[in-house]
Amino acid sequence: MTGMKKGAGENPFADDSSTESKTDTAPEAEEPAPEQDDEGGSNQAEDEDEKQSRQQIQIPYKFRRDGVQDGRDRVPLFLQKETKVAERDALREFEDRFEENVSLTDLREALMKVGLQHLDETEECLEEWGYGMTFD
Incomplete structure (x- = not known):
């Protein structure tokens, strides 16, 4: 050894x-x-x-990510003028509530998630746009 x-x-x-x-x-x-x-x-x-x-x-998603697009898939989003105005107003409202800048991407996804949790209200909106109408 x-x-x-x-x-x-x-x-x-x-x-x-x-x-x-x-x-x-x-x-x-x-x-x-x-x-x-x-x-x-x-x-x-x-x-x-x-x-x-x-x-x-x-740790909240906002602090875990490297950037606003981290962990997200890109999807096209086309909005009607009144929806775009309401989105802008909502963004300002949340920035006032949180007293900080809110990412538009975060707001859009949050709005999408809330809409997915409230399908009945989403159905009403789609019906207003003409979905479910029949012309018998």
């Missing part, structure tokens, strides 16, 4: 004067330990992943 570097696979409790039979059994004795360490390590890694997931859930 002299002249060699001590490594992770070496038994730290073995004497330098150990026989071959002890050397042969030492790696076998050490094999279960790394498996146990791996299991413990994977549990620790899972715990850390869960903590990170919880932290990401707790």
Whole structure:
């Protein structure tokens, strides 16, 4: 053993004067330990992943992202003039409420999500536009 570097696979409790039979059994004795360490390590890694997931859930999207388009798909949006005016008014209203700039992209998605949660009201709007009309 002299002249060699001590490594992770070496038994730290073995004497330098150990026989071959002890050397042969030492790696076998050490094999279960790394498996146990791996299991413990994977549990620790899972715990850390869960903590990170919880932290990401707790951190609002506005602060987690790199930019306003981060994590979003681009979709075309064409608005009627009165809708565009109402959107602008809503943007100003929310900027007053939050006392900070509000991203138009964030506002649009929030309006979309609220609309998706209120399909009955959305249906009424679509009916006003002529959906569901029949000409029998």
